[in-house]
Amino acid sequence: MLEKIQKPNDIKKIPADQLPALAEEIREFIIESLSKTGGHLASNLGVVELTIAMHRVFDLPKDKLIWDVGHQSYTHKILTGRKDGFETLRREGGISGFPKRSESDCDVFDTGHSSTSISAGVGYVRARELKKENYSVVSIIGDGALTGGMAYEALNNAASLKSNFIIVLNDNEMSITENVGGMSSYLSGLRTASAYTGFKMDVTKALNRIPGIGPGMVDAMRKTKSSIKQIIIPGMLFEDMGLTYLGPVDGHNIPQLIKTFQEAKRFEGPILVHVLTQKGRGYEPAMRHPARFHGAGPFDVKTGLPVGKSNPTYTDVFSTVMRKMGDRRKDVAAVTAAMMTGVGLKRFSNMFPDRCFDVGIAEEHAVTFAAALSLGGITPVVAIYSSFLQRAYDQIMHDVCMQNLHVVFAIDRAGLVGYDGETHHGIFDLSYLGSMPNMTILAPKNLWELSDMIKFAVDYDGPIAVRYPRGEAYAGLKEFRAPICLGKSEVIHEGSRVALLAVGSMVKMAEEVQKQLKERMDMDAALVNARFVKPIDEELLRSFADTYELVVTLEENVKDGGFGERVLAFAEEEDLPFGVEIIALPDRFIPHGSVSYQMKQVGFTPEDICGRIEEYYRKQGQEER
Numbered sequence: 273m274l275e276k277i278q279k280p281n282d283i284k285k286i287p288a289d290q291l292p293a294l295a296e297e298i299r300e301f302i303i304e305s306l307s308k309t310g311g312h313l314a315s316n317l318g319v320v321e322l323t324i325a326m327h328r329v330f331d332l333p334k335d336k337l338i339w340d341v342g343h344q345s346y347t348h349k350i351l352t353g354r355k356d357g358f359e360t361l362r363r364e365g366g367i368s369g370f371p372k373r374s375e376s377d378c379d380v381f382d383t384g385h386s387s388t389s390i391s392a393g394v395g396y397v398r399a400r401e402l403k404k405e406n407y408s409v410v411s412i413i414g415d416g417a418l419t420g421g422m423a424y425e426a427l428n429n430a431a432s433l434k435s436n437f438i439i440v441l442n443d444n445e446m447s448i449t450e451n452v453g454g455m456s457s458y459l460s461g462l463r464t465a466s467a468y469t470g471f472k473m474d475v476t477k478a479l480n481r482i483p484g485i486g487p488g489m490v491d492a493m494r495k496t497k498s499s500i501k502q503i504i505i506p507g508m509l510f511e512d513m514g515l516t517y518l519g520p521v522d523g524h525n526i527p528q529l530i531k532t533f534q535e536a537k538r539f540e541g542p543i544l545v546h547v548l549t550q551k552g553r554g555y556e557p558a559m560r561h562p563a564r565f566h567g568a569g570p571f572d573v574k575t576g577l578p579v580g581k582s583n584p585t586y587t588d589v590f591s592t593v594m595r596k597m598g599d600r601r602k603d604v605a606a607v608t609a610a611m612m613t614g615v616g617l618k619r620f621s622n623m624f625p626d627r628c629f630d631v632g633i634a635e636e637h638a639v640t641f642a643a644a645l646s647l648g649g650i651t652p653v654v655a656i657y658s659s660f661l662q663r664a665y666d667q668i669m670h671d672v673c674m675q676n677l678h679v680v681f682a683i684d685r686a687g688l689v690g691y692d693g694e695t696h697h698g699i700f701d702l703s704y705l706g707s708m709p710n711m712t713i714l715a716p717k718n719l720w721e722l723s724d725m726i727k728f729a730v731d732y733d734g735p736i737a738v739r740y741p742r743g744e745a746y747a748g749l750k751e752f753r754a755p756i757c758l759g760k761s762e763v764i765h766e767g768s769r770v771a772l773l774a775v776g777s778m779v780k781m782a783e784e785v786q787k788q789l790k791e792r793m794d795m796d797a798a799l800v801n802a803r804f805v806k807p808i809d810e811e812l813l814r815s816f817a818d819t820y821e822l823v824v825t826l827e828e829n830v831k832d833g834g835f836g837e838r839v840l841a842f843a844e845e846e847d848l849p850f851g852v853e854i855i856a857l858p859d860r861f862i863p864h865g866s867v868s869y870q871m872k873q874v875g876f877t878p879e880d881i882c883g884r885i886e887e888y889y890r891k892q893g894q895e896e897r
């Protein structure tokens with residue numbers, strides 16, 4: 273049947289009784305495909321019927337389906353003519369793992385970060401009203417994404433809408449790991465209320481039939497702030513806010529879903545459809561371990577086991593340091609924004625549950641919460657991916673740095689991340705943190721240094737960030753482990769003429785550049801591990817004046833506002849006589865693909881960097897002539 277679906281709305285030609293079989297076919301296809309490419313398996317398996325039902329009821333691309341986070345949009349992609357693209361899912365030049373307007377006119381809002389869909393939906397509705405157009409707007413948000421603050425700002429705003437706006441709450445009782453918080457408990461209550469749906473309807477009908485008294489009683493019960501109201505009107509919280517609540521609906525029952533969406537479409541005003549789905553549905557290993565199959569690498573379909581071995585990552589190192597730290601320092605607490613396994617806090621949480629806080633997808637709250645933990649005498653370690661920490665820019669500035677509080681930021685996924693692409697790269701943190709007064713920033717060259725830096729940061733006093741990349745931790749340069757001193761770099765090799773001054777992950781690259789410079793230019797370049805991005809090692813730079821003619825800075829961050837610019841500004845202020853060549857990322861978004869592909873795209877190879885240095889000398893030669 274899948275072959276019959278080549279373009280949007282082809283699904284409408286499939287006989288209704290064959291839709292469940294189509295759902296199974298889509299599941300098999302997704303499992304088979306992702307076993308080779310990797311991807312967000314569990315979330316996608318959960319929304320197959322939901323997506324089919326929406327594609328039956330809505331008319332694409334006229335109607336707008338807005339997927340929150342967008343990691344669950346694979347069936348949507350398949351139903352809009354992109355099935356063949358799955359061979360190259362998330363690979364260089366292939367289709368993205370998230371909705372992309374550049375990929376299809378059925379993708380109407382680019383996503384990757386959580387909790388934006390309701391805001392985007394309200395924006396589309398207001399545009400439709402202003403332009404007097406006629407299309408449906410549907411925002412599909414998960415129960416995890418509904419823990420994000422933006423979702424509440426948007427719900428608050430959505431309540432004032434007078435025309436149709438559908439919010440589909442895809443509730444699978446899971447964020448990446450177990451969902452947390454009050455809203456999650458509230459949704460659990462609604463799920464249980466579903467058992468009363470029949471009873472609720474019967475009571476209402478029966479009461480309504482009592483002439484004179486019944487309808488009044490129903491009305492009175494509706495207005496009563498009592499538990500019975502919860503049974504009579506499930507979704508009371510949403511209803512009280514001004515949104516109509518419909519549900520809960522079985523998210524794997526296509527006819528029921530279709531009927532519900534047809535009803536919702538006719539409604540005037542904002543309406544929330546509460547859909548219950550199962551993460552990993554139809555694939556035993558994913559149903560048993562939804563968190564492991566949230567974002568999975570290639571796996572064996574029969575066993576569900578990952579294909580290939582992986583070496584220890586920086587996240588593993590952080591996990592071990594934190595476990596030990598928890599023992600050593602009873603004042604240390606950890607904070608995660610719904611990324612307990614992603615950032616490596618699971619073991620800490622198992623050992624010290626009282627000191628590990630998962631606040632939901634709420635990076636802004638996580639940071640302000642940590643600021644107050646610090647004021648209350650706790651040493652908080654806030655572990656957040658670099659790109660998600662962007663959300664908390666103002667909280668870091670206003671609540672942490674301005675009060676000069678001791679909050680440790682453990683910034684994972686700092687650098688190019690590969691397959692998730694532009695939404696997830698952690699390549700701006702050195703710029704956005706670097707501009708904040710009081711902030712100290714470190715980046716480790718290898719796994720041992722990450723451990724030392726986290727310990728240094730915990731023992732420090734003031735806002736401090738340690739940033740490290742996704743994936744395998746570098747295990748070279750083990751012999752270089754001098755104690756960390758505030759603002760001091762580490763000289764790995766003293767050379768002549770050129771000094772390579774590298775930040776974190778770029779030290780490994782600089783080692784290779786150094787070798788190639790020897791071979792290509794017979795140059796013995798110095799190799800320095802910057803260690804601190806802020807404050808920079810001013811004394812070392814001054815000492816360079818006598819020895820080097822060129823300082824090459826290397827960082828996995830955009831150039832604007834980064835480490836290289838800080839070094840260059842200092843060299844200019846102090847009138848230091850060496851040239852500064854900045855190797856940093858360009859001022860553009862870098863699409864998905866493997867990290868090595870992305871590195872090549874931006875000239876982050878030893879060959880390219882040597883080429884830049886040769887070019888510098890070629891230009892110098894011309895100037896001198």
Ligand SMILES: Cc1ncc(C[n+]2csc(CCOP(=O)(O)OP(=O)(O)O)c2C)c(N)n1
Nearest residue numbers: 315384385386414415416417446447448610
């Ligand atoms: C701002 C931000 N923080 C964290 C994440 C990482 N993240 C991606 S999906 C997800 C869980 C989403 O849960 P839910 O919305 O319920 O979707 P499900 O996976 O259950 O389908 C998280 C925490 C993100 N994408 N954006």
Ligand SMILES: CC(=O)[C@@H](O)[C@H](O)COP(=O)(O)O
Nearest residue numbers: 341343384567614685692742
């Ligand atoms: C969709 C999302 O934001 C996460 O699932 C993210 O893809 C996880 O990335 P890692 O694989 O680097 O943990």
Ligand SMILES: [Mg+2]
Nearest residue numbers: 414415416446
């Ligand atoms: Mg969920």
